[in-house]
Every structure is written in structure tokens, then in C-alpha cells.
Amino acid sequence: MCGATEGGLSLDGVDVAKEAVVQGVVTRGDQPVPNAYVRLLDRSGEFTAEVPTSATGHFRFFAGPGEWTLRTLAPKSETIDKKVVAEIGSVVEVTVSLS
Amino acid sequence: MSRENTLVTAAWVEEHLDDPKVVLVEVDEDTSAYDKGHIKGAIKLDWTTDLQDQVRRDFVNKQQFEALLSERGVANDDTVVLYGGNNNWFAAYAYWYFKLYGHGDVKLLDGGRKKWELDSRELIDEVPGREATSYTASEQDASIRAFRDEVVEAIGTKNLVDVRSPDEFAGRLLAPAHLPQEQAQRAGHIPTAANVPWSKAANDDGTFKSDDDLKQIYSEAGVDWDKDTIAYCRIGERSSHTWFVFHELLDQSNVKNYDGSWTEYGSLVGVPVVLGDEPGSL
Structure with a gap:
């Protein structure tokens, strides 16, 4: 695996008009991190979902509209929180950079 | 049951990697996860094909379960240790399933695959060969599985615990x-269901919280420990995780998992439904 894929995950087969998609990639330097875990927390900080990153470091959530926090856990790394706002019919792309 | 008998640590698993009577079984929501590396010696169960009837919405029957475990080389006197991704959702589901069919010694790896990975412990590609056995299952244990009519009757009388996220609950x-x-x-x-997301029972790394913390979380949510309990979610996997907490860690009797869960209840004609964050009443 060399370098993170640019442009995010393919949305083929997803009816974007009906979904509030939050997706992105976890990287360390310019390398994707395939064994990280990304959690989606709702506006009150409550856990809503979690996915492991793919071989290319990508992740995706079908969130509802509103404010969310992405919490990323990875081996030998501090936990990173990032706030995002999702809307039905839009795709939010996020890059999580691990130190 | 109790934590000592039902939960093992990653260190315990590492010490038993070469124990022929300990069978590690990986069960994931993402059924391809095993193929991207697994704990040494672990076999895979696919919850969609191995554990579900492929025609009706139901589990494989006793004979099919016997054939499955015999073919995979699991014996009745083996210690089965389940683990998986998603904080052990489907591993807990398989745990409950093994209990449903009466397997003697089943354990869950605390934290599952995530904790194992976050600890940077070894995953390998080699698929083990296990000699076929002649596995005998018991009849399904009806005391741990709830069906829809029982759930409707439980409204306002038993503890109903909805373990989905607050947004799904509302x-x-x-x-x-x-x-x-x-x-x-x-x-x-x-x-009347209390909303206690399954995640309240787990730490970020997927391990279970302490018994004292768990008791406090469910008590604060209104669970009456003197009543019978039915847990549900969307398809019965996250509620297996909470069933494990109630029945195996906290030693509660009369705890059932409603595997039909919201995908069944939310499609039933004529049953009461509540919207919003409050439990509501009948």
C-alpha cells in the first residue's frame, strides 16, 4: 500500500440524496492507516457507530443530519476527536492525521 | 456464571494459543475480516451463512448446528473462545447462540479483535485444519430467547432494554x-423500554466495564433487578452483548435476548410504538 487514495471512497450504489454521509481517511504522514477504529459520537457524546478502517485507511458512516464527533483509535497513537456537521444529501469528507 | 468463568483476557488467549482443547472462533459483522488476518489457530464462523437459515428468518436448527460444529472440528468438551470486531457484537451473538444450543464451556475474549489489534498483538493468515468431530447440540434453551408475543406482553411489566443508539431509539x-x-x-x-446503548457497558477499547459500574449504569436507567428482562436492538446482535452483561457478568436470571428485535417489531402491524427520547407508556 503506498500513499492514501485521494478523493475518498466510491459512492457507487449509494443514494446520496437520501443519506447524510460522513466519510474519510486516517493517515500517518502520507500513509493510510488500515487498522484504526473510527467511532461516531452524537451531539451528546454518546456512541452511535464504529468502523475499522479499510486496507486503504478509509471509513464511512451514514449519519443523520446534525453535529457529530469522530473519535479515532489506532495502535500506538493518542485518541483523536474531530467535529463534523452532516446533512442529508451531502457527503462530508474528513482526513484524520495521526501523529 | 460470572466474569471469571465467561470472560478471558488477551493475555490468557496468548497463553492458550497451542492448547488443543481451546478453540478460538472469530465472528465478525464484516465477514471478510477473518481473511485479512486472525488470531493464530482461530476458525471462522460466518453469522450470515453459518448461523442463519438461508430460507426462513431463523437460526440454523439443532441438526444443522451439529453438522456445522462437527465439520469445523469443535467438540462438545472443547473450551470455545469467541472474539470479533465491532466490540464483540457478533462474537457475543455467537456466544449466546452457543449457549442456546447448550455448549458447556464458552468464553468471550474481553475487547475482542479491536483490543487485540490496539495492543499490536499478532494476527496471521494461516487457516488451521481441525479434524472433524461428532458434535451433539441440546434443544434450544427457550429461557434465553424471546419471541415477539412475549415482548408485547412484557410492555409495562418486565424490564425492556433497548440497546440501540439514542437516535435509533428516538x-x-x-x-x-x-x-x-x-x-x-x-x-x-x-x-416503556429503557434506552441503554450497548456501548455504555464497554470502554473505548471494547473491554467491559466493572461489575459495579455496570450495575450503576442500568440502575440509573431504571432497570428493576427484581424483574425479568428482555433486551433488544435492531437484529439481535448488540442485544446479545447486553444479554451477556446481564446474564453472564451480573448473574441475573430470567434475561432473554429478542433476536427479532426492531427489524421485526418495527414492521409488525398493530403494535404500539413510541417516538422520542422518553420510554413512554402503553
Whole structure:
């Protein structure tokens, strides 16, 4: 695996008009991190979902509209929180950079 | 049951990697996860094909379960240690399933695959060969599985614990946020159900919280420890995780998992449904 894929995950087969998609990639330097875990927390900080990153470091959530926090856990790394706002019919792309 | 008998640590698993009577079994929501590396010696169960009837919405029957475990080389006197991704959702589901069919010694790896990975412990590609056995299952243990009529009757009388996320409980989402939003015909929850997301029982790394913390979390949510309990979620996997907490860690009797869960209840004609964050009444 060399370098993170640019442009995010393919949305083929997803009816974007009906979904509030939050997706992105976890990287360390310019390398994707395939064994990280990304959690989606709702506006009150409550856990809503979690996915492991793919071989290319990508992740995706079908969130509802509103404010969310992405919490990323990875081996030998501090936990990173990032706030995002999702809307039905839009795709939010996020890059999580691990130190 | 108790924590000592039902839960093992990653260190315990590492010490037993070469123990022929300990069978590690990986069960994931993402059924391809095993193929991307697994704990040494672990076999795979696919919850969609191995554990579900492929025609009706139900589990494989006793004979099919016997054939499955015999073919995979699991013996009745083996210690089965389950682990998986998603904080052990499907491993807990398989745990409950093994208990449903009466397997003697089943354990869950605390934290599952995530904790193992976050600890940077070894995953390998080699698939073990296990000699076939002649496995005998018991009849399903009806004392740990709830069906829809029983759930409707439990409204206002038993503890109903909805373990989905608050947005699913309130009807703002129909499925967990990493899945497309479809499935049940209606959103919401069963009247009088307490919403205690499964995740309240786990730390960020997927391990279970202490017994004292767990008791406090469910007590604060209104669970009456003197009453019988039915746990449900969307398809019965996250509620297996909470069933494990109640029945195996906290030693509660009369705890059932409603595997039909919201995808069944939310599609039933004529049953009461509540929207919003409050439990509601009948």
C-alpha cells in the first residue's frame, strides 16, 4: 500500500440524496492507516457507530443530519476527536492525521 | 456464571494459543475480516451463512448446528473462545447462540479483535485444519430467547432494554450509522423500554466495564433487578452483548435476548410504538 487514495471512497450504489454521509481517511504522514477504529459520537457524546478502517485507511458512516464527533483509535497513537456537521444529501469528507 | 468463568483476557488467549482443547472462533459483522488476518489457530464462523437459515428468518436448527460444529472440528468438551470486531457484537451473538444450543464451556475474549489489534498483538493468515468431530447440540434453551408475543406482553411489566443508539431509539435513525438507513417499516421503540446503548457497558477499547459500574449504569436507567428482562436492538446482535452483561457478568436470571428485535417489531402491524427520547407508556 503506498500513499492514501485521494478523493475518498466510491459512492457507487449509494443514494446520496437520501443519506447524510460522513466519510474519510486516517493517515500517518502520507500513509493510510488500515487498522484504526473510527467511532461516531452524537451531539451528546454518546456512541452511535464504529468502523475499522479499510486496507486503504478509509471509513464511512451514514449519519443523520446534525453535529457529530469522530473519535479515532489506532495502535500506538493518542485518541483523536474531530467535529463534523452532516446533512442529508451531502457527503462530508474528513482526513484524520495521526501523529 | 460470572466474569471469571465467561470472560478471558488477551493475555490468557496468548497463553492458550497451542492448547488443543481451546478453540478460538472469530465472528465478525464484516465477514471478510477473518481473511485479512486472525488470531493464530482461530476458525471462522460466518453469522450470515453459518448461523442463519438461508430460507426462513431463523437460526440454523439443532441438526444443522451439529453438522456445522462437527465439520469445523469443535467438540462438545472443547473450551470455545469467541472474539470479533465491532466490540464483540457478533462474537457475543455467537456466544449466546452457543449457549442456546447448550455448549458447556464458552468464553468471550474481553475487547475482542479491536483490543487485540490496539495492543499490536499478532494476527496471521494461516487457516488451521481441525479434524472433524461428532458434535451433539441440546434443544434450544427457550429461557434465553424471546419471541415477539412475549415482548408485547412484557410492555409495562418486565424490564425492556433497548440497546440501540439514542437516535435509533428516538426514531431519528433506523439503523446504526455505519449502515444504510433502511430495514424496519417504522422507526421508534417499544413503549416503556429503557434506552441503554450497548456501548455504555464497554470502554473505548471494547473491554467491559466493572461489575459495579455496570450495575450503576442500568440502575440509573431504571432497570428493576427484581424483574425479568428482555433486551433488544435492531437484529439481535448488540442485544446479545447486553444479554451477556446481564446474564453472564451480573448473574441475573430470567434475561432473554429478542433476536427479532426492531427489524421485526418495527414492521409488525398493530403494535404500539413510541417516538422520542422518553420510554413512554402503553
